[in-house]
Amino acid sequence: NAGVTQTPKFRVLKTGQSMTLLCAQDMNHEYMYWYRQDPGMGLRLIHYSVGEGTTAKGEVPDGYNVSRLKKQNFLLGLESAAPSQTSVYFCASSPLAPSSYNEQFFGPGTRLTVL
Amino acid sequence: AQSVSQHNHHVILSEAASLELGCNYSYGGTVNLFWYVQYPGQHLQLLLKYFSGDPLVKGIKGFEAEFIKSKFSFNLRKPSVQWSDTAEYFCAVGGYNTDKLIFGTGTRLQVFP
Numbered sequence: 001n002a003g004v005t006q007t008p009k010f011r012v013l014k015t016g017q018s019m020t021l022l023c024a025q026d027m028n029h030e031y032m033y034w035y036r037q038d039p040g041m042g043l044r045l046i047h048y049s050v051g052e053g054t055t056a057k058g059e060v061p062d063g064y065n066v067s068r069l070k071k072q073n074f075l076l077g078l079e080s081a082a083p084s085q086t087s088v089y090f091c092a093s094s095p096l097a098p099s100s101y102n103e104q105f106f107g108p109g110t111r112l113t114v115l
Numbered sequence: 116a117q118s119v120s121q122h123n124h125h126v127i128l129s130e131a132a133s134l135e136l137g138c139n140y141s142y143g144g145t146v147n148l149f150w151y152v153q154y155p156g157q158h159l160q161l162l163l164k165y166f167s168g169d170p171l172v173k174g175i176k177g178f179e180a181e182f183i184k185s186k187f188s189f190n191l192r193k194p195s196v197q198w199s200d201t202a203e204y205f206c207a208v209g210g211y212n213t214d215k216l217i218f219g220t221g222t223r224l225q226v227f228p
Contacts, residue, residue, distance in 0.1 A: 033215075035218075040220060041220055042205060042218045042221050043159075043205065048214070050214055058215065097214035104216060106151075106159040107158055108157070
């Protein structure tokens with residue numbers, strides 16, 4: 001079991017470029033989440049999905065789009081990258097919502113720098 | 116508004132010292148509470164969680180946390196820290212009927228030999 005994997009691990013973009021971050025999980029989890037981690041701000045939820053074909057906005061969704069076409073994959077897109085999107089991005093998955101006595105399992109993160 | 120506060124931003128300890136990291140939350144209704152740890156260069160891992168029952172929860176690596184409902188707190192403790200406990204620690208709260216977690220800003224712990 002690989003758990004939660006993220007691709008790529010590192011990326012440098014120029015302002016205005018686009019990219020897609022891929023999250024994959026092999027645990028058959030229903031819920032998937034994208035967070036960004038910034039110094040002194042903890043983890044902030046960008047978007048999440050409660051099942052294949054569903055997406056919902058989190059705390060900081062602006063500038064990002066997501067898709068969950070397959071249950072095991074959750075993609076995070078940046079259409080026009082900005083320096084403010086320089087961050088470490090974490091994907092997580094959960095078999096059920098946290099309210100149902102299940103933890104979130106995190107991926108290793110993607111470090112993105114936007115110049 | 117729902118929120119989680121971790122007032123200790125950076126804690127420096129010597130090995131064998133005792134640790135207590137504060138976590139307070141603001142949330143209406145029944146909550147589920149978590150502590151996650153992020154070792155340098157690694158992803159977040161669950162340390163422990165509380166959903167109901169005994170308010171004193173024991174987790175991995177000798178950590179424990181106590182849920183005090185009247186104080187809206189879920190403080191993390193360890194009687195004797197080790198150098199390998201150097202990491203960032205995050206408290207998180209999830210409402211019973213929600214599908215998201217709210218994370219605190221984290222506490223960076225440095226343990227010196």
